[in-house]
Amino acid sequence: MHSDTITVRFFARLREELETETLEMPARPELTAGDLLEELAGRGGAWSQLNGEQPVMVAVNQAIAKPSTGIKAGDEVAFFPPVTGG
Amino acid sequence: MHSDTITVRFFARLREELETETLEMPARPELTAGDLLEELAGRGGAWSQLNGEQPVMVAVNQAIAKPSTGIKAGDEVAFFPPVTGG
Amino acid sequence: MISIQIEDFDVAAEHSALRSSGAGTGAIATFTGLVRDSGDMEGVTGLCLEHYPGMTEQVIAGLIEQASQRWNVREARVIHRVGRLTLSDQIVFVGVCSAHRGDAFAACEFIMDALKTSAPFWKKELTKDGEHWVEQKNSDLDKTKTWD
Amino acid sequence: MISIQIEDFDVAAEHSALRSSGAGTGAIATFTGLVRDSGDMEGVTGLCLEHYPGMTEQVIAGLIEQASQRWNVREARVIHRVGRLTLSDQIVFVGVCSAHRGDAFAACEFIMDALKTSAPFWKKELTKDGEHWVEQKNSDLDKTKTWD
Numbered sequence: 001m002h003s004d005t006i007t008v009r010f011f012a013r014l015r016e017e018l019e020t021e022t023l024e025m026p027a028r029p030e031l032t033a034g035d036l037l038e039e040l041a042g043r044g045g046a047w048s049q050l051n052g053e054q055p056v057m058v059a060v061n062q063a064i065a066k067p068s069t070g071i072k073a074g075d076e077v078a079f080f081p082p083v084t085g086g
Numbered sequence: 087m088h089s090d091t092i093t094v095r096f097f098a099r100l101r102e103e104l105e106t107e108t109l110e111m112p113a114r115p116e117l118t119a120g121d122l123l124e125e126l127a128g129r130g131g132a133w134s135q136l137n138g139e140q141p142v143m144v145a146v147n148q149a150i151a152k153p154s155t156g157i158k159a160g161d162e163v164a165f166f167p168p169v170t171g172g
Numbered sequence: 173m174i175s176i177q178i179e180d181f182d183v184a185a186e187h188s189a190l191r192s193s194g195a196g197t198g199a200i201a202t203f204t205g206l207v208r209d210s211g212d213m214e215g216v217t218g219l220c221l222e223h224y225p226g227m228t229e230q231v232i233a234g235l236i237e238q239a240s241q242r243w244n245v246r247e248a249r250v251i252h253r254v255g256r257l258t259l260s261d262q263i264v265f266v267g268v269c270s271a272h273r274g275d276a277f278a279a280c281e282f283i284m285d286a287l288k289t290s291a292p293f294w295k296k297e298l299t300k301d302g303e304h305w306v307e308q309k310n311s312d313l314d315k316t317k318t319w320d
Numbered sequence: 321m322i323s324i325q326i327e328d329f330d331v332a333a334e335h336s337a338l339r340s341s342g343a344g345t346g347a348i349a350t351f352t353g354l355v356r357d358s359g360d361m362e363g364v365t366g367l368c369l370e371h372y373p374g375m376t377e378q379v380i381a382g383l384i385e386q387a388s389q390r391w392n393v394r395e396a397r398v399i400h401r402v403g404r405l406t407l408s409d410q411i412v413f414v415g416v417c418s419a420h421r422g423d424a425f426a427a428c429e430f431i432m433d434a435l436k437t438s439a440p441f442w443k444k445e446l447t448k449d450g451e452h453w454v455e456q457k458n459s460d461l462d463k464t465k466t467w468d
Contacts, residue, residue: 012222012294013305055308062227064290078224078292082308085221085252085293086205086264086284086421098370098442099453141456148375150438164372164440168456171369171400171441172273172353172412172432184332191354195407198356201349201428206339208346208419259343271356273432274463280349281425315422 004073011080017046027073033058034067036077055082090159097166103132113159119144120153122163141168173249174232176223181251181265190269193247197269201276203284205264207257215299218258224292231291235283243275248283252293285315321397322380324371329399329413338417341395345417349424351432353412355405363447366406372440379439383431391423396431400441430467437464
């Protein structure tokens, strides 16, 4: 039932520092992952780090994406630090 | 008790075709592995293949050697086809 | 076979599964990663691993697919643990069986290298002085570049 | 650990031994070679392996020594079977543990490649139409050259 929203997820250090696991945000035409990141960075405080200070990776619908990737209603967008598994 | 002889060993296809596992041969000054091979090839029959027709590897005292490697009394010399383990 | 799990895994069972992949299999290459006492910092006592459920499995399936296009891969098995791990615990397993030795080695190392830079896992190191998130190493990124 | 033996080996036991090499071990790479149904000829039903006792062990010890000089090798274990083997039987095992992933992979593959061209083993393939000695492959020699 997220027909006009976007689900935004955070992982690892970002999840901890933003004290946020999931956000529902309104969808809008011609929105990109980069726009979303900029909007979130504008919240100030810990959120400012999304403004390019730290490397942030983005996934759209569980596939690695770029800042230019378009986001539409119902999409799942995730922001996280560079991965360190294995 | 091989104070004046050399032990010569053969493996795999060579052992089978020469029908020989081990030979005792007399040592002599300035003998090389290559000399030994030539001498054995001179026996004719299956032994002729030691005369360069087929690739033959040589080991002296259980370490890979060259035709020019010197052989002295008491040494163990082995001739065998290229290895195919693993 | 891809499994993201909290429980430990049994390398012997994985090896048996790879071995039973048929009479055309001539080579099995495996890699196992363990928690060691010096990661980013000295004195590591354990790890806590987080992942992105769903995406992780898709990324790894894509890596196996890529490896299968480049090399003879009869089967690949990848297991990655998440949650809390202590020193010497097994973290990750990658096993590949192939007709040929070179292909088994290459596919196994490729999957492992690519997993480190593209599968969404994050490690937090636990030391007696506290905990910290591990930073991605340039050496890992460089390894992935050598496969391109 | 180097063993030339007629009996089968247990990969799980080898893996455990490598794992118990201490808290500095972060990576274990293994290779297992199996008898497959198409070697030099199609329809292989088994192998008979001959070796040069004494020299074999010395050559393999030398390869482990070389690998240890080039890479971080905490321990290496090599097992090679001799005698009669049937389809899908295990022939050879090379396992290396290291602090680092890249070192474990490289040392394991180096030892395995070099063993194929320098350790005195000879394989006779058995098929239903008879038996024949396997010829050395140029591809194996080329692989060894890439390490020089």
